[in-house]
């Protein structure tokens with residue numbers, strides 16, 4: 353199967369600090385990947401580099417064989433893109449903005465997801481609760497037609513029913529050949545939908561393993577594996 357994401361020898365500094373070092377990572381077409389790591393590990397930075405939002409790194413990030421920024425922007429739908437919106441903006445205006453800027457944005461798909469997640473379009477961004485905002489981010493991100501979807505900590509501070517709904521929407525609206533990368537610092541929410549687990553530690557990719565392999569090796573699954581790495585009891589060591 354072809355690699356949709358190919359990262360080679362990627363190193364990134366910010367304000368003279370090394371944030372990520374010598375990242376090498378290949379993600380095959382169609383995979384759902386958990387990008388795990390503690391606070392400050394570099395998950396958001398890696399997603400920004402994959403999406404072509406952060407610049408100035410050494411090394412290459414290719415999406416479907418292309419390493420031009422324009423190709424990345426066209427083929428990567430990144431949840432962090434909502435960060436730039438003015439809080440006083442109404443949701444319906446943000447949706448119009450997505451329709452104008454992204455030719456691959458499907459209003460029909462957005463309406464389906466918004467109905468499923470019960471997103472209210474009449475409100476301003478600043479009036480949304482944390483959970484409502486996460487749902488909006490998911491709706492907008494999944495409504496583009498791209499090869500890669502990057503969801504940066506989509507479960508931050510939201511209730512368990514909403515988490516379940518978000519996971520259902522990821523399963524329901526993921527195209528079979530698309531790659532989805534979901535980042536988090538803990539894993540219990542998303543473990544069941546993952547094909548692969550990538551862990552960032554000490555500024556680099558500490559490990560990449562198939563979820564199946566982890567489940568075969570660890571009785572309590574991905575959560576136990578992840579914790580063992582941070583506690584230093586990885587069975588591979």
Ligand SMILES: Nc1ncnc2c1ncn2[C@@H]1O[C@H](COP(=O)(O)OP(=O)(O)OP(=O)(O)O)[C@@H](O)[C@H]1O
Nearest residue numbers: 366367371389390391392393394395396397398537
């Ligand atoms: N604009 C910036 N300037 C300087 N340092 C930065 C900047 N953005 C991020 N960093 C640093 O880069 C490192 C990685 O941050 P990043 O946000 O990518 O981590 P993360 O794994 O997403 O963390 P979290 O789980 O807390 O969201 C951190 O040490 C952070 O302090």
